[in-house]
Amino acid sequence: xxxxxxxxxxxxxxxxxxxxxxxxxxxxxxxxxxxxxxxxxxxxxxxxxxxxxxxxxxxxxxxxxxxxxxxxxxxxxxxxxxxxxxxxxxxxxxxxxxxxxxxxxxxxxxxxxxxxxxxxxxxxxxxxxxxxxxxxxxxxxxxxxxxxxxxxxxxxxxxxxxxxxxxxxxx
Amino acid sequence: xxxxxxxxxxxxxxxxxxxxxxxxxxxxxxxxxxxxxxxxxxxxxxxxxxxxxxxxxxxxxxxxxxxxxxxxxxxxxxxxxxxxxxxxxxxxxxxxxxxxxxxxxxxxxxxxxxxxxxxxxxxxxxxxxxxxxxxxxxxxxxxxxxxxxxxxxxxxxxxxxxxxxxxxxxxxxxxxx
Amino acid sequence: xxxxxxxxxxxxxxxxxxxxxxxxxxxxxxxxxxxxxxxxxxxxxxxxxxxxxxxxxxxxxxxxxxxxxxxxxxxxxxxxxxxxxxxxxxxxxxxxxxxxxxxxxxxxxxxxxxxxxxxxxxxxxxxxxxxxxxxxxxxxxxxxxxxxxxxxxxxxxxxxxxxxxxxxxxxxxxxxxxxxxxxxxxxxxxxxxxxxxxxxxxxxxxxxxxxxxxxxxxxxxxxxxxxxxxxxxxxxxxxxxxxxxxxxxxxxxxxxxxxxxxxxxxxxxxxxxxxxxxxxxxxxxxxxxxxxxxxxxxxxxxxxxxxxxxxxxxxxxx
Numbered sequence: 001x002x003x004x005x006x007x008x009x010x011x012x013x014x015x016x017x018x019x020x021x022x023x024x025x026x027x028x029x030x031x032x033x034x035x036x037x038x039x040x041x042x043x044x045x046x047x048x049x050x051x052x053x054x055x056x057x058x059x060x061x062x063x064x065x066x067x068x069x070x071x072x073x074x075x076x077x078x079x080x081x082x083x084x085x086x087x088x089x090x091x092x093x094x095x096x097x098x099x100x101x102x103x104x105x106x107x108x109x110x111x112x113x114x115x116x117x118x119x120x121x122x123x124x125x126x127x128x129x130x131x132x133x134x135x136x137x138x139x140x141x142x143x144x145x146x147x148x149x150x151x152x153x154x155x156x157x158x159x160x161x162x163x164x165x166x167x168x169x170x171x
Numbered sequence: 172x173x174x175x176x177x178x179x180x181x182x183x184x185x186x187x188x189x190x191x192x193x194x195x196x197x198x199x200x201x202x203x204x205x206x207x208x209x210x211x212x213x214x215x216x217x218x219x220x221x222x223x224x225x226x227x228x229x230x231x232x233x234x235x236x237x238x239x240x241x242x243x244x245x246x247x248x249x250x251x252x253x254x255x256x257x258x259x260x261x262x263x264x265x266x267x268x269x270x271x272x273x274x275x276x277x278x279x280x281x282x283x284x285x286x287x288x289x290x291x292x293x294x295x296x297x298x299x300x301x302x303x304x305x306x307x308x309x310x311x312x313x314x315x316x317x318x319x320x321x322x323x324x325x326x327x328x329x330x331x332x333x334x335x336x337x338x339x340x341x342x343x344x345x346x347x348x
Numbered sequence: 349x350x351x352x353x354x355x356x357x358x359x360x361x362x363x364x365x366x367x368x369x370x371x372x373x374x375x376x377x378x379x380x381x382x383x384x385x386x387x388x389x390x391x392x393x394x395x396x397x398x399x400x401x402x403x404x405x406x407x408x409x410x411x412x413x414x415x416x417x418x419x420x421x422x423x424x425x426x427x428x429x430x431x432x433x434x435x436x437x438x439x440x441x442x443x444x445x446x447x448x449x450x451x452x453x454x455x456x457x458x459x460x461x462x463x464x465x466x467x468x469x470x471x472x473x474x475x476x477x478x479x480x481x482x483x484x485x486x487x488x489x490x491x492x493x494x495x496x497x498x499x500x501x502x503x504x505x506x507x508x509x510x511x512x513x514x515x516x517x518x519x520x521x522x523x524x525x526x527x528x529x530x531x532x533x534x535x536x537x538x539x540x541x542x543x544x545x546x547x548x549x550x551x552x553x554x555x556x557x558x559x560x561x562x563x564x565x566x567x568x569x570x571x572x573x574x575x576x577x578x579x580x581x582x583x584x585x586x587x588x589x590x591x592x593x594x595x596x597x598x599x600x601x602x603x604x605x606x607x608x609x610x611x612x613x614x615x616x617x618x619x620x621x622x623x624x625x626x627x628x629x630x631x632x633x634x635x636x637x638x639x640x641x642x643x644x645x646x647x648x649x650x651x652x653x654x655x656x657x658x659x660x661x662x663x664x665x666x
Contacts, residue, residue, distance in 0.1 A: 004631065011630035015383045023388070197423065197476060204469070211462075224458035232465020232498070236472060236491050243476045243484065297455060297515055 033135070035109035036094045039085055041125065042106055042134035046151065049129065050104035050141060053080045057096035057105050065089035066096060077142065077149035083125040088118050102141040106134040176216045183209040196242045200235065207231045221297040359440070359450045366439055370583040375401045377583075377625050384629040408579075413572035420477040427474030428567075428574045431467055431581035435588055438463040442591050443518045445601045445609040456517040457509065460592065461502055464547055468494040470581070471549070471556055475566035486565020489636060490549060490556030496643045497546040503651035504539035507658040508596050521600035530597035535654045537597045539647050544593070546639070548585035550624055552631040555639060590620035 022029050031037070044050050053070025071081040096105050115121050133139070142151040144158050155162040186206040193199045207230045215223035304312050375390065375398060382389030390397035415424055438460050440450035453459050468491055475487020509515060511532065512523035520529075530537045546553040557565040567578045594600060594616040603612030634642070 007630045008626060011384050012626060014386055017386050019388055020386045021388045195420075197420070197473075201423070201426075201473075220453070220455045221458065224455050224462050227462035228458065228465050228498075228502075232462060232468065233495055236465075236468050236495055239469075239472050239476070240488065240491055243472070243487065294454075297458075 031109035031111075033109060036092045036097075036107040038087075038110045038113055039090065039092075039096065039105060039107055039123075039128065040130045040134060041083060041104055041128045042130060042132065042136075044140040044142070045133060045138055046140060047131075048077075048142075048151075049079050050102045050139075051080050051083065052078045052102050052104070052141065054078075054101060056099040056101065060095040060099035062093060062095065063089045063091055073149075075150035076147070077151070080125060083128060085123050085128060086121065087113060087123060088121040103134070103136040103139050106136075108134065176213060179209045179212040179216065182206075183213065197239065200239050200242060203238075204231050204235050207235065218294045219300075220294065221300050355450070358448060362439065362444070362448070362450060363436065366436070366584065366587065367580070369587055370580050371401050371405060372398075373583040373586065373621065374404055374579075376621070377628075380622060380625045381629050384626065405576075408576040409573060411572040413574060416478065416480075416569050418479045419569060420479065423473050423477035424569075425574070427470045427477060428570065428577035428581070430473070431470035432577050432584070434463040434467040434470070435581055435584040438588055439584075439591070441517055442588075442595055443521060443600060444591075444613050446518075448610060449518070452516065452518060454514070454516045457505060457515045457520075461498065464501070465495075465498055467547075467585075468498075470578075471566050474570070474578070475556075478566070478569035480569055482562045482564075483566050483568050486556045486558070486562045486568070489558075489562075490566055493546055493549065493553070493555060493639065496640065497543040500539055500643060500647045500651050501543035501547060503648070503655055504536040504543060505596060506651075506655050507533045507536040510655075510658050510662050517595050517600075521595055521602065524599040524602060528597065528599040528602075533597060533654070533658070535650060536658075537593070539651050539654070540596070541589075541593065542642075542647060544589035545624070545627065546643070548582060548589055550582070550586060551628040552633050553639060554633060555636050558633065586621055586624050587617070590617045590624065593620050 042050050051068075053068060055068065055070070058064075058066040058068060065086040066084070067086075068083040069081040070078055072078050092107065094107050097107050100106075113121070140151070142149055144160075146154070146157070146160065148154045183206050186202045186209065189202040190199045190206065193202060207226060211223040211226035211231070214220075214226060378400070379389040379391075379397070381387075390400040393399040393403050415421055441453055441456040441459050443449040443452075451459075471490035471494065472487050475483040475485075475490065478484075508520060508529050511529060512520040514520060514523075523529075549556050556562075557567070562568070567575055570578060591613075594613060598616050601609035601613045603609065603615075607615075
């Protein structure tokens with residue numbers, strides 16, 4: 001009996017408490033920087049695409065919402081010919097980001113991507129590619145990799161020695 | 172006022188006929204409720220508002236709900252009963268109707284013989300009913316109370332299950348083994 | 349003729365005000381529940397979201413009014429009409445202010461009991477006609493609950509009737525000139541309040557509906573305006589019980605100071621409506637057998653005791 005009255009009183013007092021609701025369109029909830037939201041493709045510091053078209057993200061995706069086709073430019077640099085994410089299937093698990101060896105594919109704190117037409121949720125490469133470097137600044141895959149695709153000569157990369165001339169026996 | 176009385180009377184008769192005629196048990200009960208309601212209107216017009224209210228509260232409100240309740244729980248599909256054609260044969264309905272006709276003739280004779288009664292226009296207050304119940308009819312009220320108490324005790328006794336305290340593995344089935 | 353016209357105008361005005369209040373209560377309840385749960389509630393449509401009521405009404409009117417093919421059609425249609433009719437008829441006996449009432453019956457209180465006992469049919473028939481297991485369970489629970497609690501409801505008010513010496517609600521209000529009846533009849537007030545919650549099957553006694561067990565009980569199959577009638581019927585029921593409590597225990601239109609009597613009545617009534625919402629916000633639902641044993645083992649003896657003591661005291665001081 002007493003506990004009933006007590007709970008009534010406590011509930012009544014809640015009228016004067018601060019409300020926990022965040023009134024969304026005017027006021028936005030703070031999203032942490034590692035929040036898994038919309039997927040983007042980033043560029044390296046030289047403003048070139050980071051993606052090398054390795055298909056690891058498509059393989060990691062549990063709902064198979066990523067599809068891409070790799071191709072090469074005249075220098076032999078790999079890039080995706082098309083890159084398509086179907087956000088109506090995407091579950092924002094972030095496995096693609098984990099799988100990506102070049103930090104190209106990243107999830108960013110943005111979720112406001114509602115559409116009236118379901119077809120509009122299929123994002124092409126132009127929609128995905130952003131101008132910046134995303135969460136990992138200063139990383140440039142082709143500056144660290146061994147191959148020469150016109151970014152740097154062989155052996156000029158970071159942590160890389162000059163190539164050995166195999167016709168000379170002396171080091 | 173008199174026209175209201177006749178409307179209510181005709182409604183009561185019609186709905187009571189429908190109680191018998193309708194095949195669906197729940198619909199029949201609904202007609203019975205309508206009949207009780209129109210009887211309550213008749214009481215009201217005759218100057219007994221207290222009885223009219225009690226009619227609705229007790230009969231239509233409580234007892235008929237229990238009827239509906241039971242019919243609902245024991246509902247049998249009306250389509251599978253073979254007895255529905257029984258009422259079409261004259262053999263089944265001719266006897267009761269003759270008796271009913273005789274009764275109606277008697278009633279009409281008594282009503283018409285005594286001449287026209289104007290409707291009473293004095294309203295009986297609840298207090299008057301209460302006074303009568305606890306003075307003149309006190310014995311009858313007591314007897315009705317005894318009857319109801321006996322009914323409750325009997326229902327409780329019949330509804331009581333013998334409670335056995337057994338181990339949870341020793342159910343009744345295992346006892347026979 | 350002039351008198352008849354005046355009476356029918358009053359009746360129509362009361363009807364309109366009541367239906368508006370009942371519809372507005374949807375919004376009031378949602379806002380107040382939200383306030384007691386640290387939320388905002390509907391606040392988008394119009395100022396403070398008050399037009400939410402209009403939006404809800406439009407939605408409910410234009411929804412498909414579906415009758416399941418397995419339902420008993422006529423009874424299915426009849427059930428929601430009963431709840432509205434009985435509750436609206438019950439309002440006809442309530443004196444909102446001197447002169448503002450529809451029917452000054454000298455058996456007013458009994459008329460209310462008659463109507464509320466007929467109201468049980470809407471639950472029973474609605475649940476049965478839906479031809480659905482959950483609805484039937486809801487109907488069975490509802491009918492048992494309503495029949496049981498009607499008894500205590502009636503008995504708890506007998507103390508008031510003894511003290512006022514009349515079933516007429518106007519007389520009962522006038523008998524409270526000196527002291528409001530909730531002081532001498534506090535037990536009766538508490539029992540009537542609990543029975544009133546059970547009678548309108550509001551939370552915490554919403555066992556016939558019990559979303560978490562019976563997915564809405566007797567009105568699972570209803571949609572559109574038929575559901576709307578059950579919905580509005582529930583709010584009308586709250587309003588009715590609050591108005592009755594005001595009339596019977598809190599002096600009806602009697603008040604002090606400069607406010608007109610109708611305003612006093614409405615203030616008291618809204619206080620009780622808000623208390624109903626507070627109950628919903630704070631109390632959990634009891635089990636079904638707990639509800640029944642509370643009724644038959646505690647409230648029934650208490651209301652008998654109240655009746656006996658009141659009668660004895662009235663006789664002693666006469």
